Amino acid sequence: MFRKTFAAIVLTALLLGGATAAFGATPRSGGTLKVAASSLQSLQLYKTAANDITDSQSVIFDTLFILSKDDFKPIPSLAEKWTNPDPLTWVFSIKKGVLFHDDNPVFPKGTRREVTADDVVYSIEFMQKTSTAYTLGPITGVKALDRYTVEITTKTPQPFLVNDPNRLCRMCIIPKEAIDKLGEDGFAKHPIGSGPYKFKSFSPDSGLLLVKNAFYRLPVYLDAVEFVVIPDPLAQSIALQSGEIDVIKHLFNLEMADSFEKNAKFNVVKSGGGSYRGLGFNTTVAPYNNPAVRKALSMLLDIDTAYKAIIGDHGERAYGQVPPWVPFGYDPSLKDLWSYDPAQGLKILAANGFKDQDGDGFLDLNGKPFKIEIKTLAGSQVKALTILATQLREKGINASVLTQDTAVWADDLLKGNTTVFFDYSFAGTTGFHSLFHGSMIGAANTHFYNNPEVNKLLDEALTKVKFDELSSLWKKAQRLVFKDTVGIPLYFEYSYAVASKKVVDFVPPWGGLTLVSSENNVWLNK
Amino acid sequence: MGKYLARRILTTIPVLVGISFIVFALVSFAPGDSISLMLSNETVNVENVAKLKAELGLDRPWYVQYVSYMGKLVKGDMGRSVQFNRPVAEMIGEKIGNTFKLTIFSCFVSLCIAIPLGVLAAARRRSIFDYSATAIALVGVSMPSFYLGLLLILFFGLRLGWLPIRGLPTYDSTFLKQIRYLILPSITLGSSMAGILTRLTRATMIEALGQDFARTARAKGQSEMGVLFKHAFPNAFLPILTTFGMQFGSLLGGAVIIETIFSLPGLGMLAMNAVKFRDLPLIQGTVLVFAVCFVAVMLIVDILYVFIDPRIRYD
Numbered sequence: 001m002f003r004k005t006f007a008a009i010v011l012t013a014l015l016l017g018g019a020t021a022a023f024g025a026t027p028r029s030g031g032t033l034k035v036a037a038s039s040l041q042s043l044q045l046y047k048t049a050a051n052d053i054t055d056s057q058s059v060i061f062d063t064l065f066i067l068s069k070d071d072f073k074p075i076p077s078l079a080e081k082w083t084n085p086d087p088l089t090w091v092f093s094i095k096k097g098v099l100f101h102d103d104n105p106v107f108p109k110g111t112r113r114e115v116t117a118d119d120v121v122y123s124i125e126f127m128q129k130t131s132t133a134y135t136l137g138p139i140t141g142v143k144a145l146d147r148y149t150v151e152i153t154t155k156t157p158q159p160f161l162v163n164d165p166n167r168l169c170r171m172c173i174i175p176k177e178a179i180d181k182l183g184e185d186g187f188a189k190h191p192i193g194s195g196p197y198k199f200k201s202f203s204p205d206s207g208l209l210l211v212k213n214a215f216y217r218l219p220v221y222l223d224a225v226e227f228v229v230i231p232d233p234l235a236q237s238i239a240l241q242s243g244e245i246d247v248i249k250h251l252f253n254l255e256m257a258d259s260f261e262k263n264a265k266f267n268v269v270k271s272g273g274g275s276y277r278g279l280g281f282n283t284t285v286a287p288y289n290n291p292a293v294r295k296a297l298s299m300l301l302d303i304d305t306a307y308k309a310i311i312g313d314h315g316e317r318a319y320g321q322v323p324p325w326v327p328f329g330y331d332p333s334l335k336d337l338w339s340y341d342p343a344q345g346l347k348i349l350a351a352n353g354f355k356d357q358d359g360d361g362f363l364d365l366n367g368k369p370f371k372i373e374i375k376t377l378a379g380s381q382v383k384a385l386t387i388l389a390t391q392l393r394e395k396g397i398n399a400s401v402l403t404q405d406t407a408v409w410a411d412d413l414l415k416g417n418t419t420v421f422f423d424y425s426f427a428g429t430t431g432f433h434s435l436f437h438g439s440m441i442g443a444a445n446t447h448f449y450n451n452p453e454v455n456k457l458l459d460e461a462l463t464k465v466k467f468d469e470l471s472s473l474w475k476k477a478q479r480l481v482f483k484d485t486v487g488i489p490l491y492f493e494y495s496y497a498v499a500s501k502k503v504v505d506f507v508p509p510w511g512g513l514t515l516v517s518s519e520n521n522v523w524l525n526k
Numbered sequence: 527m528g529k530y531l532a533r534r535i536l537t538t539i540p541v542l543v544g545i546s547f548i549v550f551a552l553v554s555f556a557p558g559d560s561i562s563l564m565l566s567n568e569t570v571n572v573e574n575v576a577k578l579k580a581e582l583g584l585d586r587p588w589y590v591q592y593v594s595y596m597g598k599l600v601k602g603d604m605g606r607s608v609q610f611n612r613p614v615a616e617m618i619g620e621k622i623g624n625t626f627k628l629t630i631f632s633c634f635v636s637l638c639i640a641i642p643l644g645v646l647a648a649a650r651r652r653s654i655f656d657y658s659a660t661a662i663a664l665v666g667v668s669m670p671s672f673y674l675g676l677l678l679i680l681f682f683g684l685r686l687g688w689l690p691i692r693g694l695p696t697y698d699s700t701f702l703k704q705i706r707y708l709i710l711p712s713i714t715l716g717s718s719m720a721g722i723l724t725r726l727t728r729a730t731m732i733e734a735l736g737q738d739f740a741r742t743a744r745a746k747g748q749s750e751m752g753v754l755f756k757h758a759f760p761n762a763f764l765p766i767l768t769t770f771g772m773q774f775g776s777l778l779g780g781a782v783i784i785e786t787i788f789s790l791p792g793l794g795m796l797a798m799n800a801v802k803f804r805d806l807p808l809i810q811g812t813v814l815v816f817a818v819c820f821v822a823v824m825l826i827v828d829i830l831y832v833f834i835d836p837r838i839r840y841d
Contacts, residue, residue: 042610135571166569205791230789407558407804410566434568444568
């Protein structure tokens with residue numbers, strides 16, 4: 001009896017162990033991960049912020065650090081650690097023994113070219129000189145203190161240097177010899193980095209093939225990663241279902257997220273991040289230069305109904321520009337700035353010269369017909385904005401939505417030809433600064449908003465390294481901005497990735513695509 | 527013939543200059559430009575964008591930019607893409623082969639459909655074959671290409687798994703493999719042209735079959751197939767060839783939707799993205815290439831006339 005029981009226990013344990021292994025508890029090496037990309041025209045560094053290009057580059061090149069997928073705080077990558085001995089100085093210590101890729105036109109097979117502090121210095125200087133898509137901020141000096149230590153000095157304190165997904169996080173470590181030998185154009189055709197995957201071949205707007213870097217400092221499970229260009233989102237979805245690709249890393253259509261969630265063959269992975277969506281006002285054009293009018297218009301909008309109808313569970317209501325998942329600046333108390341009170345809103349408008357004088361059912365302003373044209377790009381927000389425009393019409397404001405071509409939209413915004421517009425940005429981080437700081441008028445601050453008090457708070461925030469101090473200043477700045485109703489926050493939209501069930505440990509991109517890190521390591525469970 | 531060719535080539539030059547001027551002016555005066563787009567990006571490096579603007583001469587008046595552009599073009603320099611900072615000629619060179627492959631294969635598919643159907647419809651007027659050919663032609667012309675493309679992808683690519691859903695293999699691209707990848711996009715792109723050519727073939731064949739030479743051929747004992755293909759078809763072919771030439775030219779530039787759906791990196795998609803980004807050098811480059819191709823195709827068609835119809839001679 002005892003023997004039979006013992007045998008049964010042993011057999012069960014063996015079966016369970018086998019089942020566990022079969023279901024992917026232990027990573028397996030091998031296979032090619034096929035990732036959909038919408039466009040991959042060039043691999044030039046820093047010319048465009050297009051996700052597909054930067055995601056592919058983040059797999060080829062090392063960066064000093066990456067942002068944690070859980071709380072977006074910087075965690076070491078090439079850098080072992082960093083310190084901030086004084087507000088204007090950053091000192092990075094990089095890992096020893098990290099090698100650039102070999103078997104390429106610059107480093108023949110078998111070359112063991114170590115990444116040193118000089119490479120980091122060169123890479124920073126290269127980015128400062130050539131980047132149009134990103135800025136590192138006011139760096140006054142960068143030098144190698146020794147073979148593995150780099151010092152960066154800044155003109156003013158720059159906590160965003162390491163806290164933001166679009167600053168030093170984007171800086172790719174490159175070898176000077178490669179640029180000298182190949183030139184920038186040549187290097188773009190054959191990039192050489194020290195990341196987990198190395199360049200194999202590239203066909204612009206067709207595909208990019210990367211193969212495993214066997215000398216990477218962490219285990220690399222996949223044999224290869226292939227970025228497959230499929231411009232049409234529906235075609236991407238079909239390709240995923242047919243098995244031609246394994247991952248869609250940016251799902252553009254939220255309705256597809258719902259349909260993939262119901263399919264047992266796929267995992268829908270929500271990114272920890274998301275984007276800010278709002279309505280913006282050009283605060284220099286009448287009547288939007290009047291804060292009372294802006295406030296009144298916000299009171300006419302039932303935003304909860306609008307965004308839930310369109311976005312549902314794929315986002316959350318925004319009351320400020322900073323979402324809950326950004327480690328600094330989130331202020332839930334901003335909710336008290338917003339209320340749906342059409343009666344009060346109409347009362348304020350009436351006090352500011354709005355009255356239906358021609359009897360057409362729409363309010364006129366000082367005797368002249370008044371119309372709001374909300375300018376936007378194409379995208380999921382059009383439906384939400386259409387609902388809001390309908391709400392305004394129901395309240396007697398002649399409102400409509402105008403979907404524009406991207407270039408026309410941008411041009412109208414920058415030239416101040418837009419009065420009410422779809423406002424969007426990275427949620428929190430540099431997005432808040434870009435949208436509302438006076439120095440960004442002529443660039444991302446298309447509200448033409450210039451409040452010295454807000455500017456002062458944002459400038460001071462730039463000098464704070466500690467999150468609680470930064471947070472306090474940002475909360476104050478946000479309250480001022482939204483008390484002024486410079487914009488009306490609508491919602492934060494989540495972003496999603498979809499992966500075949502065989503793909504294990506995939507994390508949607510944030511500040512780049514991370515396939516191999518201390519937090520995740522993608523492998524295929526066939 | 528030599529003089530005719532030389533004259534045709536020389537007259538092409540002012541045409542191309544005119545096209546380049548119109549495109550340049552249109553894009554310069556259209557709202558939006560590539561620099562504005564860069565500046566609207568919240569992560570932008572404003573200083574470097576300003577430097578780029580100066581380097582590319584985008585801060586000069588449009589007519590100065592045009593003269594400078596033409597000066598470089600004459601030396602074979604098509605400039606650099608503003609968005610990607612890559613030589614335009616190189617970017618076009620990477621894509622033009624794909625566009626030609628798709629266009630040529632689409633034309634082949636459409637001719638394979640149109641000629642037999644049109645001839646059969648004409649030979650069997652008011653029969654089931656005629657009505658079927660008309661219906662097929664109508665479907666080909668009426669159905670939006672993006673819809674047909676997606677239907678084909680869903681059925682042959684996803685449901686049956688017989689054919690790949692993308693237009694070109696990226697790696698290990700043997701000739702046969704490329705043909706296999708081109709089947710669905712070529713049918714999609716060629717269907718509209720097939721519809722037009724089917725109707726045209728039918729009409730011209732009916733006219734040719736009603737001519738005296740056709741009756742004479744029958745009277746002399748020629749078989750029906752012989753009357754159709756030895757006598758009627760060569761006479762009916764000229765208008766078909768002319769229309770084919772014009773359609774070929776429009777297929778080159780009109781394949782944007784097909785290229786997008788089938789992920790086929792061609793000139794159409796390149797041009798569309800260039801327009802979206804107001805990338806003037808790239809727009810100019812692609813438009814000029816389209817214009818040259820169109821003019822070349824029409825010239826080839828004119829030359830072919832001489833071989834098809836011995837009565838035609840150019841001095």
